[in-house]
Amino acid sequence: MSLALRGIGELLTNDPAWGDGPVGRRRRAALVVDEGLVAWVGDDADCPAADESVDVAGAAVVPGFVDSHTHLVFAGERSDEFEARLAGERYDGGGIMRTVRATRSATSSDLRRDAHRRRAAMRANGTTTVEAKSGYALDLVGEIRLCEISAEVADAATFLGAHVVPAEFAADRAAYVDLVRGPMLAACAPHVQWADVFCDRGAFDADEARVILLAARAAGLGLRLHGNQIAPGPGVRLAVELGAQSVDHCTHLDDEDVAALAGSSTVATLVPGAEFSTRSAYAPARRLLDAGATIALATDCNPGTSYVTSMPFVIALAVREMGLSVDEAVLAATLGGARALARRDVGHLAPGARADLSVLDAPRVAHLAYRPGEALVARSLRGGVAADGAAAARTVPL
Numbered sequence: 056m057s058l059a060l061r062g063i064g065e066l067l068t069n070d071p072a073w074g075d076g077p078v079g080r081r082r083r084a085a086l087v088v089d090e091g092l093v094a095w096v097g098d099d100a101d102c103p104a105a106d107e108s109v110d111v112a113g114a115a116v117v118p119g120f121v122d123s124h125t126h127l128v129f130a131g132e133r134s135d136e137f138e139a140r141l142a143g144e145r146y147d148g149g150g151i152m153r154t155v156r157a158t159r160s161a162t163s164s165d166l167r168r169d170a171h172r173r174r175a176a177m178r179a180n181g182t183t184t185v186e187a188k189s190g191y192a193l194d195l196v197g198e199i200r201l202c203e204i205s206a207e208v209a210d211a212a213t214f215l216g217a218h219v220v221p222a223e224f225a226a227d228r229a230a231y232v233d234l235v236r237g238p239m240l241a242a243c244a245p246h247v248q249w250a251d252v253f254c255d256r257g258a259f260d261a262d263e264a265r266v267i268l269l270a271a272r273a274a275g276l277g278l279r280l281h282g283n284q285i286a287p288g289p290g291v292r293l294a295v296e297l298g299a300q301s302v303d304h305c306t307h308l309d310d311e312d313v314a315a316l317a318g319s320s321t322v323a324t325l326v327p328g329a330e331f332s333t334r335s336a337y338a339p340a341r342r343l344l345d346a347g348a349t350i351a352l353a354t355d356c357n358p359g360t361s362y363v364t365s366m367p368f369v370i371a372l373a374v375r376e377m378g379l380s381v382d383e384a385v386l387a388a389t390l391g392g393a394r395a396l397a398r399r400d401v402g403h404l405a406p407g408a409r410a411d412l413s414v415l416d417a418p419r420v421a422h423l424a425y426r427p428g429e430a431l432v433a434r435s436l437r438g439g440v441a442a443d444g445a446a447a448a449r450t451v452p453l
Contacts (some may be wrong), residue, residue, distance in 0.1 A: 056089075056106040056169035057087055057088065057089040057094065057105040057106045057107070057133070058087070058088045058089075058105055058106070058108075058109065058439065059085060059086070059087045059088075059102055059103075059104075059105035059106045059108040060085060060086045060087075060109055060110070060111055060116065060414070061085045061099055061102055061108055061109065061110050061111070062083075062085075062087070062099060062110040062111050062113060062114075063081075063083070063084040063085060063086065063099065063111055063113075063114065063115070063116045063247035063277075063451050064081055064082065064099070064113035064114055064115055064383040064418045064419070065080065065081075065115040065116070065418065065419050065420055066080070066081045066082075066084040066086065066096070066115070066116045066404070067079060067080055067115075067117045067118065067382075067385060067389075067404070067420055068080075068081065068096055068118075068403060068404045068405055068429070069118070069386060069389055069390045069402060069403035069404065069405075070403050070404070070405040072405065073096050073120070073404075073405050073406075074096075074110070076382065077382065077386060078382045078385065078386055079403075079404075079405070080336075080382075081096070081097075081098070083098060083099050083100075084096070084097065084098060084099055084116075085097060085098070085099040085101075085102035085114065086404065086438040087102065087103060087105050088436070088441070089105075089326045089439075091409060091410055091438040091440075092405050092407060092408065092409060092410055092439070093139050093405065093406050093407065093408045093409075093410050094406060095406060096404065096405065096406060100324070111414050112340075112437060113418050114213045114414050114415055114416065114417065114418065114433065115414075115415040115417055115418060115419055115420045115422070116412055116413070116414050116437075117181070117385060117389065117412065117413050117415065117420055117423075118390070118401070118402055118403055118404050118408075118411060118412055118413075119181060119182065119183025119389070119391040119397075119401065119402075119411030119412055119435060119436075119437060119442075120180075120181050120182040120183065120184075120366035120388050120389055120392065120413070121182070121183070121184040121185075121210045121299040121351075121388070121389055121390075121391075121392030121393045121396065121401055121402050121414055122128055122177060122182045122184070122185045122186065122353050122354050122356075122363050122366060122388075122400070123185060123186050123211075123301065123322075123324055123351050123353045123391075123392040123393075123395035123396050124185050124188075124301075124303045124326055124351075124353035124354070124355050125185055125186055125188065125209070125353065125354055125355065125356040125357070126156075126187070126188050126190060126191065126206065126215075126355070126356060126357035126358075127170045127173050127174060127185070127188075127208055127209060127356060128166055128170045128187060128189070128191070128204045128205050128208065129154050129157070129158050129166075129169075129191045129357065129358050130154070130156030130157040130158045130160070130161035130165065130169070130191075130223075130450060131153065131154055131156075131158070131159075131266075131358060132358050132362070133150050133358050133359045135359075136150050136359060137332060137362075139204060140332070140333055140334055140342060141334070141384065145333075150205055150221050150359045151191075151218060152219065152221065153359075154191050154357075154358050154359060155191050155192065155193055155221060158191040158192055158197070158201070159194070159197055162396055163200060163204065165406050166200075166201075166204055167204055167207065167208070169207055170187070170205075170208045173356060173364055174208050174209070174362040176365075177346075177354075177356075177364045177365075177366070178435060178437075178442045179347060179369075179430075179432065179435075180364060180365040180366055180367055180430075180432055181366060181367065181413035181432040182366050183363075183401070183411035183412075183413075183435055183442055184210045184211075184393070184396070184398065184401050184411065184434075185209050185210055185211075186209055186210065186211040186212070186213060186249075187205040187208055187209035187211075187212055187213070187252055187334055187351075188205065188212075188213040188214075188215040189201035189212075189213070189214055189215050189216065189243065189247075190215030190216065190217075190218035190251075191218070192451060193216065193219070193220075193221040193235055194217060194221070194231070195234070195238060195242060196240050197240075198214070198216050198239055198243055199242050199243055199246070201277055202243040202246040202247050203246050204213055205246075205247070206246045206247065206251070210396075211249065211396050212246060212247040212248060212249070213247055213248070213249040213250065213251045213279060214239075214240065214243045214244065214246075214247045214249065214250045214251065214268035214271070214276065215250075215251045215252075215253070216234075216239045216243065216267075217235050217251070217252040217253060217258075217259050217263070217264065217267050217282075218236040218253050218258070219253065219257070219259075220258075220259075223405060229272075230262070230322075232263050232266065232267065232430075235267055236266055236267045236270035236305060237268040237270070239303065240267075240270055240271060240274055241254060243273070244271075244274045244275065244276060247276065248276065248277060249276055249277045249278070249279050249300075250268065250271030250272075250274075250276040250277070250279070251278075251279040251280060251281060252264040252267050252268055252280055252281065252291035253281040254269050254280055254281065254288065254289065254293060255281060255282065255283065255284050255285045255286065255288055255290060255304075256285045256286040256288060257285060257306065258281070260289075261288075261289040261290075261293050264280065264290070264293060265293060265297070268280070268293075268297055268299070270271050272297070277299075277300050277397065278294070278297055278298070278299040279294075279299055279300060279301050279302075279303065280293065280294040280301070280302045280303065281297050281302075281303050281304055281309045281337060282294055282302045282303070282304060282305065283302075283304060283305050283306055283308055283312065284304035284305075284306050284307070284329070285306075285307075286307055287307040287308075287309060290302060291308060291312040291315060291323075292311070292312060292315050293315060294321050295316065295318075295319045295321050296317045298319075298320070298321070299321050300321065300322065300395060300396070300397055301321065301322040301323075301324045301351065301395040301396075302316070302322075302323060302324070303323075303324040303325075303326065303353070303355075304324075304325070304326060304329065304338065304355075305324070305325060305338045305339075305343070306330065306336060306337070306338045307336075308339055308342070308343075313339070313343060313346050313348065314346065314402055316337060316343060316346070316348040316416070317343070317346040317347040317348045317349055318347075320349075322349045322350065322351050322391065322394050322395040323337045323338075323343050323348050323349065323350045323351070324350070324351040324353050324391075324392075324395050325340055325343075325350055325352055325353075325373070325377070325387070326338075326352065326353050326354065326355035326361060326369075327352070327369055327372040327373055327376060328354055328355055328356075328363035328368070328369055328372065328376060329355045329360045330372075330376070331361070331376075332360050332361050332362070332363075335371075337372075337376045337377050338377065339377075340373060340376035340377040340378060340379055340387075341377065341379065343368060344379070344383060349391060349394055350387045350391055351387050351388070351391035351392045351394065351395040352366070352369050352370065352373055352384060352387040352388040352391060352392065353369070353388075353392060353395075354366060354369055366388050367427070367431055367432070368427060368428065369388065369414040369425045370384040370385060370388050370423045370424055371423065371424045371428075373387065373388075374424040375427075381420060381421045381423065381424050382420075383421060384423075384424065385423065389402045389403070390402040390403055409437075409438055410436055410437075410438060411435075411436065411437050411438065412434075412435065412436050413432045413434070413435045413436075414432075414433045414434050414435075415431050415432060415433060416430070416431050416432070416433040417431055
């Protein structure tokens with residue numbers, strides 16, 4: 056059954072061939088969905104007939120958000136750490152082991168239930184594609200469990216056995232690296248598409264990260280990397296060297312890091328929710344874009360440094376704190392995230408794309424930053440049907 060969305064006040068297609076500017080903006084537009092795909096885009100006056108037609112009464116429509124960096128599967132919470140940072144303490148990554156202890160002791164049913172709740176909250180805020188990582192067990196059996204649950208709850212799953220070195224291996228880091236790149240990787244690889252390493256101060260150095268990522272590549276996994284979050288370091292350039300699809304955080308960059316990203320296909324995934332929560336300097340999004348790098352925006356949803364499920368909040372932070380225009384931020388939260396996950400079918404609304412979109416309770420896309428904290432997603436479609444957990448329709452009768 057085909058569906059026409061008519062009376063769209065502002066439509067972002069994210070394809071210059073189908074509208075104005077980099078975001079492919081159309082006004083007084085319409086869009087037809089058929090068999091889960093975008094079948095037609097154009098002026099409302101020219102909209103072809105469809106089996107069902109809905110007038111969205113001048114609302115703005117955007118592609119579904121693509122959240123390419125999350126840690127959805129975990130137990131426990133660390134709000135006391137958040138309060139301590141507000142009182143002046145600096146983030147050093149040390150709290151990860153608190154979540155590891157809580158996650159190891161949680162039941163699988165509890166982990167699944169809570170991960171699905173977070174995923175539903177994301178969908179209610181317009182996220183139609185999401186990635187999820189393991190990394191809060193750091194032992195063989197536990198990482199398998201987290202990879203399995205991540206694959207169930209998310210559209211893309213990532214093995215992050217190399218999050219930090221667990222306490223029981225503190226005296227023998229090399230043994231843990233061997234475990235991660237050997238038996239742990241072999242057991243987790245069937246459940247995931249990606250492998251990730253936290254290459255930063257207090258986590259893994261460049262040599263350790265390289266051997267793990269090379270083993271992951273040999274196992275057929277795509278590569279991702281946490282880099283340059285806590286301090287300047289080799290993470291960004293290692294990601295570029297290995298052809299990683301994405302390097303995430305990118306808070307502390309020098310000119311060589313920026314040039315390396317600009318000259319590569321590696322996406323710089325920025326997570327301003329983490330800077331907001333840790334009271335850190337924001338990643339240099341403006342420098343990266345001006346240099347020609349591709350950026351994505353993601354929530355980094357996790358219990359310690361960014362307990363965020365709202366991509367509109369991330370967009371508002373990027374506009375207010377990182378020097379991006381609304382169009383640039385929305386593009387990074389949609390098409391940028393799709394590129395970070397090597398997805399061509401999502402993040403845009405040109406004909407042939409998967410019909411993942413959000414109808415906003417607003418006449419212009421700028422309201423995503425103009426009205427931070429409001430529930431602006433009236434309804435989302437995922438593959439042309441109502442996304443699970445979508446907010447109840449208000450002014451939009453979908």
